[in-house]
Amino acid sequence: xxxxxxxxxxxxxxxxxxxxxxxxxxxxxxxxxxxxxxxxxxxxxxxxxxxxxxxxxxxxxxxxxxxxxxxxxxxxxxxxxxxxxxxxxxxxxxxxxxxxxxxxxxxxxxxxxxxxxxxxxxxxxxxxxxxxxxxxxxxxxxxxxxxxxxxxxxxxxxxxxxxxxxxxxxxxxxxxxxxxxxxxxxxxxxxxxxxxxxxxxxxxxxxxxxxxxxxxxxxxxxxxxxxxxxxxxxxxxxxxxxxxxxxxxxxxxxxxxxxxxxxxxxxxxxxxxxxxxxxxxxxxxxxxxxxxxxxxxxxxxxxxxxxxxxxxxxxxxxxxxxxxxxxxxxxxxxxxxxxxxxxxxxxxxxxxxxxxxxxxxxxxxxx
Numbered sequence: 606x607x608x609x610x611x612x613x614x615x616x617x618x619x620x621x622x623x624x625x626x627x628x629x630x631x632x633x634x635x636x637x638x639x640x641x642x643x644x645x646x647x648x649x650x651x652x653x654x655x656x657x658x659x660x661x662x663x664x665x666x667x668x669x670x671x672x673x674x675x676x677x678x679x680x681x682x683x684x685x686x687x688x689x690x691x692x693x694x695x696x697x698x699x700x701x702x703x704x705x706x707x708x709x710x711x712x713x714x715x716x717x718x719x720x721x722x723x724x725x726x727x728x729x730x731x732x733x734x735x736x737x738x739x740x741x742x743x744x745x746x747x748x749x750x751x752x753x754x755x756x757x758x759x760x761x762x763x764x765x766x767x768x769x770x771x772x773x774x775x776x777x778x779x780x781x782x783x784x785x786x787x788x789x790x791x792x793x794x795x796x797x798x799x800x801x802x803x804x805x806x807x808x809x810x811x812x813x814x815x816x817x818x819x820x821x822x823x824x825x826x827x828x829x830x831x832x833x834x835x836x837x838x839x840x841x842x843x844x845x846x847x848x849x850x851x852x853x854x855x856x857x858x859x860x861x862x863x864x865x866x867x868x869x870x871x872x873x874x875x876x877x878x879x880x881x882x883x884x885x886x887x888x889x890x891x892x893x894x895x896x897x898x899x900x901x902x903x904x905x906x907x908x909x910x911x912x913x914x915x916x917x918x919x920x921x922x923x924x925x926x927x928x929x930x931x932x933x934x935x936x937x938x939x940x941x942x943x944x945x946x947x948x949x950x951x952x953x954x955x956x957x958x959x960x961x962x963x964x965x966x967x968x969x970x971x972x
Contacts, residue, residue: 611841613832614957615749617742617950621690622724623732629689630738632745634957635675637683639752641745646670646688649744653737653942659805661785661933667693670741681749688741692734706918706926710908717919733846733936736943743946746953754956757821759949761941762789764901765814766797767804787941805934808911813937816901817842817944819952822887824877824895825967826955833891834898834955841947842902847936850903854886869894877969895967898952902944904937 610618614634621628647670654668668690675686704725707713712731716723723729750757760778763786764771771790781787784794804811827834839851852858859867862884869889870881880896887898909928918924933939959965 611844612950612954614961615746615950615954617739619735619738619742621692621735621738622726622729623692623734624724624726624729625692627689627691628735628738629673629687630742632675632686632688632742635681635683635686635745635749636753636957637681639681639749640679641672641676641681641686641748642679643670643672645748646672646741646744649740649747649942649946650690650737653740653939659785659802661938668737670744686745688738688745690737690741703926703928705920706924707916708908708926708928709914709916710905731846733933733939736846736940736946739845739950740942740946743942743949746946746949750949750953750956754821754823757819757952759817759819759945759952761787761815761817761945761948763787763813763937763941764789764816766935766937767800767811767813769793769797769800770814786938801934810907810910810932810934810936812906813904813935813940814901815904815937815940815944816899817941817948818900819887819898819948822893822895822898822952823967824893825963826893826952826959827888827891828958829891832958833888834893834951835886835888835891835900837955838888838898838900838948838951841951842900842944845902845904845940845943845947847904847907847940848902849905852901853888854899855884856886856901859884869896873971893955898948900944900948902940904940907933907936 609620610616616633618631650668650670671689673687673689675682675684711728713723716731747759762781771788771793775790775792777789777791780791781789786794786797788794788797835853839853842848842851855862867884869883869885871878883896885894886900887894887896909932911927913925913927916924916926
């Protein structure tokens with residue numbers, strides 16, 4: 606009933622709080638014999654860690670991932686993999702004034718309503734700092750996928766910042782590593798910088814949309830009803846802090862399409878079916894089609910802002926408060942590697958379940 610674990614065959618349990626001594630994860634179900642080192646995890650941690658630019662929180666955490674178990678002589682043993690990430694730059698005093706006040710838009714009130722106690726230091730368990738452990742687990746999942754499946758990539762991008770969207774015709778995956786937004790449209794970066802600088806200097810925040818894609822996923826992963834690949838993916842992305850909406854493929858846009866427009870027509874190619882479009886986002890009937898799996902998630906604005914807002918405290922008194930400390934003016938930026946991690950975990954779990962049920966075979970028409 607604790608609900609700190611996700612996954613079925615590939616299971617991840619995260620632990621720790623924002624201002625505790627450390628946080629981390631325990632991964633169970635990782636196949637044995639997969640080459641794995643801390644470097645295989647650290648590259649992903651470095652993409653998520655704070656302090657990378659003026660557009661994210663200036664909390665300075667190295668986010669060094671230490672493998673504590675489950676790896677011997679450079680390969681996974683098949684036993685639980687424990688990963689430790691120390692917290693080294695907590696400033697709990699920043700939250701002293703709100704120890705008994707509920708920040709509007711945060712989980713402060715709901716945690717108190719459920720448990721009767723709450724860790725006010727940066728939100729405790731409800732803090733987005735918990736996602737560091739997810740990114741570590743996702744890096745492990747991706748390494749296993751690329752080792753056992755091959756040719757599979759998982760990549761994310763920030764496609765909307767407030768009201769500003771990327772131009773799809775300018776999409777360049779190489780550009781993502783060359784700007785502080787994970788933005789795939791080089792022409793949008795300068796305008797985004799000016800826009801978010803204004804938001805940041807005003808002490809406010811803004812929402813965003815993140816898109817994550819997985820290429821090289823074979824057909825057949827997922828199950829028809831209660832273990833649908835798209836429902837598991839939506840659940841995983843929806844569990845990320847600040848996410849308020851998820852769509853797969855055309856998503857809500859499919860409501861505006863006709864049946865003729867929406868149907869992804871097929872023709873037979875040399876290596877199997879070839880699709881003329883991908884409105885389904887690579888998933889039909891809960892099962893992967895072999896096309897690129899595409900998902901998007903909408904993130905609300907950061908609730909920790911300097912503007913004074915009305916609220917109440919634990920005694921029921923009405924108060925006015927503003928949140929001090931170091932916060933992201935847009936949580937969507939650092940959510941990109943988190944989305945990649947959650948997709949990687951879902952895909953590895955789906956692959957292991959598919960392999961267990963069918964032996965991993967993909968049935969091809971005409972074969």
